[in-house]
Amino acid sequence: MSILIDGKATSDRIKGQIAQQVKEIIAKGGKQPHLAAILVGEDGASKTYVGHKEKACAQVGFKSTLYKFPADITEEFLLNQIEAINNDSDIDGLIVQLPLPSHIDENKVIEAIDPNKDVDGFHPQNVGKMMLNLPTFLPATPYGIVRLLQEYNISTKGKHAVILGRSNIVGRPMANLLSQKAEFGDCTVTICHSRTPDIEYYTKQADIIVAAIGIPEFLKGNMVKEGAVVIDVGITRMPDETKKQGFRLVGDVEFSSVEPKCSYITPVPGGVGPMTIVSLMHNTLKAAENK
Ligand code: GUN
Numbered sequence: 001m002s003i004l005i006d007g008k009a010t011s012d013r014i015k016g017q018i019a020q021q022v023k024e025i026i027a028k029g030g031k032q033p034h035l036a037a038i039l040v041g042e043d044g045a046s047k048t049y050v051g052h053k054e055k056a057c058a059q060v061g062f063k064s065t066l067y068k069f070p071a072d073i074t075e076e077f078l079l080n081q082i083e084a085i086n087n088d089s090d091i092d093g094l095i096v097q098l099p100l101p102s103h104i105d106e107n108k109v110i111e112a113i114d115p116n117k118d119v120d121g122f123h124p125q126n127v128g129k130m131m132l133n134l135p136t137f138l139p140a141t142p143y144g145i146v147r148l149l150q151e152y153n154i155s156t157k158g159k160h161a162v163i164l165g166r167s168n169i170v171g172r173p174m175a176n177l178l179s180q181k182a183e184f185g186d187c188t189v190t191i192c193h194s195r196t197p198d199i200e201y202y203t204k205q206a207d208i209i210v211a212a213i214g215i216p217e218f219l220k221g222n223m224v225k226e227g228a229v230v231i232d233v234g235i236t237r238m239p240d241e242t243k244k245q246g247f248r249l250v251g252d253v254e255f256s257s258v259e260p261k262c263s264y265i266t267p268v269p270g271g272v273g274p275m276t277i278v279s280l281m282h283n284t285l286k287a288a289e290n291k
Helices: 007-027 044-060 075-086 106-112 124-131 140-151 171-179 199-203 255-261 272-290
Strands: 034-040 063-069 093-096 160-164 188-192 208-211 229-232 236-239 247-250
Touching (some): 007 272, 034 044, 034 075, 044 272, 063 075, 140 171, 140 272, 160 171
Parallel strands (some): 160 188
């Protein structure tokens, strides 16, 4: 039997704390924190994520502005929009929802964001600071996972963490945070990815598994050690006619076979997803305070 890590309840509690801090700022005559989001194209999942971010802004008392552009905008147009937002003193934080259409260079776009407004923590300057354990905006998903581990008093010290996936958004920053000499770190970390032979060999040794590989139900019960902590970052839409939206959300973990072997496990939905959103709210408040 495992303990279910409730990301929804945890994120609601943190949102309550952020809302209180916003009230105090405004009571002292301060400015309402303001998050801007850029969404390019019509990807359904991206639209949903941005919608969740806007809703969370309203819940904590932030102002939010959504800039929606068609998929065929030029890179130059997008870079000009980013520059205008960088120069808008009312806006504290800016995110550009990824992925972008293939004709736009994602790295160029990320580098165009003012590092002081980069609340996703994707700008090379902020990635570098994270690497060096200097104060910065930590990427929302890895930071949300670290907070969940802390909230549930799951010690990471000396543990073997196996991370499935090497993305710049989750896998690699997660490996960095868990390996740091820090309260939430001190792990021995292994990163597995699409070119790793025999992934099972590693997952069977893991005390903590972070599954961010983007393959629905990839991690099965026979790949997991008894008592492991399993964090599921996966969120794939699988067609399901019995659902109102026509799909159900499936993680990277086969919950039915993995859950009985774990000490702790996150569900999908209601695990990591809400923690990503609340971490973005945390970073936006920090950006506003930094000014
Ligand atoms: N696409 C998937 N995850 C993220 C995220 O955390 N931030 C942005 N901007 N895009 C994403």
